[in-house]
Amino acid sequence: MTHAKDHFAKWLSDAHALELQSIALLKSQIARIENYPDLREKMIEHLANSEGHEKALRGLMERFPGAQSLIKDVAGRLSATAQGLTGAFSADEIVRTCMNAYVFAHEEVARxxxxxxxxxxxxxxxxxxxxxxxxxxxxxxxxxxxxxLDGVTRLYLMRDERDLLAKR
Ligand SMILES: [Fe+2]
Structure with a gap:
């Protein structure tokens, strides 16, 4: 099972890099949300979970010598910050944030x-x-x-229509 072990080590490294990215992304998103407390709360909860995931994966990586994600970590963190701010200058920031988070969550499920x-x-x-x-x-x-996603889109549209604080 040498090949399987190598593949596992590689996939483990990738998942670990993605968790680091997830942590950076969640932090930047949490800091920006102002008027959607339920989303903010959920993201804070998921941030704590993600920190647990990162730690658990690091524990596994120690048992697989081929596993390491040092270089990707740095790149991952940088791109996460960029991603977190992608929607920052758009009027529909909150909707974009939720779409991005949904896509990201599914990438993690797949991995x-x-x-x-x-x-x-x-x-x-x-x-x-x-x-x-x-x-x-x-x-x-x-x-x-x-x-x-359904509710936040409707809420955003309603607030935007009435010129209430809708953006984030
Ligand atoms: Fe995670």
């Missing part, structure tokens, strides 16, 4: 599904347990955002 299958193939029960736990939290975030 943990792959990691979980690979961990299972390797017969690594510790890695399976870690991936299952993270996957369920990512799915919960994706599902929450799926419901929220």
């Amino acid at each position: 943990y599904k792959v990691l979980l299958a690979a961990a299972d193939e390797l017969g690594d029960s510790t890695a399976v347990a870690v991936c299952e736990r993270i996957l369920s939290e990512e799915k919960a975030m994706a599902d929450w955002l799926e419901l929220y």
Whole structure:
């Protein structure tokens, strides 16, 4: 299973880099939201979860010598900050933020599904347990955002129509 192990180590590194990106992105988004407290609260909760994911992955990486995400971490953090601000100058910032978060959550779901299958193939029960736990939290975030997208769009349009604070 040498090849499978190598693949797992690589996917693990990628997932870890993505978590670092997620943490940076969430922090920049949380700092900007002003008038959507339920979203802000959910993001704060997911930030805490993501910090847990990052730590758990780091723990797994120590057992897989091929796993490391040093260079990508830096690039990931920079691009996360950029992404977090992508919508900052648009009138519909809050809607864009939610769409970005929804896409991001699904990318994470996809990555943990792959990691979980690979961990299972390797017969690594510790890695399976870690991936299952993270996957369920990512799915919960994706599902929450799926419901929220409808409401936030309507709320944004209503506020915008009445010239209330709608943007973020
Ligand atoms: Fe995560």
